[in-house]
Amino acid sequence: MTVKTTSLDSKGVGELKKFVENLGLDDSAEAREGALIEVLHKAQGIFGFLPSEVQELVASELQLSLGHVYGVISFYAYFTTEPKGEFEINFCTGTACFVRGVGKVIERFEELVGIELGEVTDDGRISLGHLRCVGACSLAPVVMVNDKTYGNVTPEMVPEILADCQ
Numbered sequence: 394m395t396v397k398t399t400s401l402d403s404k405g406v407g408e409l410k411k412f413v414e415n416l417g418l419d420d421s422a423e424a425r426e427g428a429l430i431e432v433l434h435k436a437q438g439i440f441g442f443l444p445s446e447v448q449e450l451v452a453s454e455l456q457l458s459l460g461h462v463y464g465v466i467s468f469y470a471y472f473t474t475e476p477k478g479e480f481e482i483n484f485c486t487g488t489a490c491f492v493r494g495v496g497k498v499i500e501r502f503e504e505l506v507g508i509e510l511g512e513v514t515d516d517g518r519i520s521l522g523h524l525r526c527v528g529a530c531s532l533a534p535v536v537m538v539n540d541k542t543y544g545n546v547t548p549e550m551v552p553e554i555l556a557d558c559q
């Protein structure tokens with residue numbers, strides 16, 4: 394398989410190839426499949442996220458199908474195919490948060506940050522995303538900024554939360 398890596402940083406591509414080479418995998422399918430999570434982890438560390446070009450590169454390096462690589466990425470919430478900002482703002486869109494108005498909170502963030510859910514600002518500072526129930530339903534609606542949790546969030550609280558993203 395020839396992989397088009399022109400849109401990827403060539404230093405990053407080289408680093409990932411070297412990483413795979415240093416794993417010293419034998420040709421068995423078990424060895425290559427067994428290394429997939431480790432390689433994806435490294436790739437996300439290098440590129441920040443796992444767009445289709447990176448998935449193709451990993452598939453090619455490990456001689457695995459693209460479907461297999463994508464299946465693992467979509468199974469683990471840790472892996473992301475979307476770019477993330479320095480401040481990763483995630484909205485819980487579980488039932489309790491949805492019922493208690495997270496939609497209005499999301500709209501206010503989109504308005505003030507100037508991007509839509511799933512996007513990252515041009516300067517790479519803020520990204521907006523969503524999560525499934527984070528297990529804090531009594532605090533719904535819940536917003537996470539990196540590891541910090543904000544509960545009972547209202548649209549009026551959005552400027553205050555954004556002020557923390559400095």
Ligand code: FES
Binds near residue numbers: 486487525526527530
């Ligand atoms: S539904 Fe949002 S924390 Fe459970």
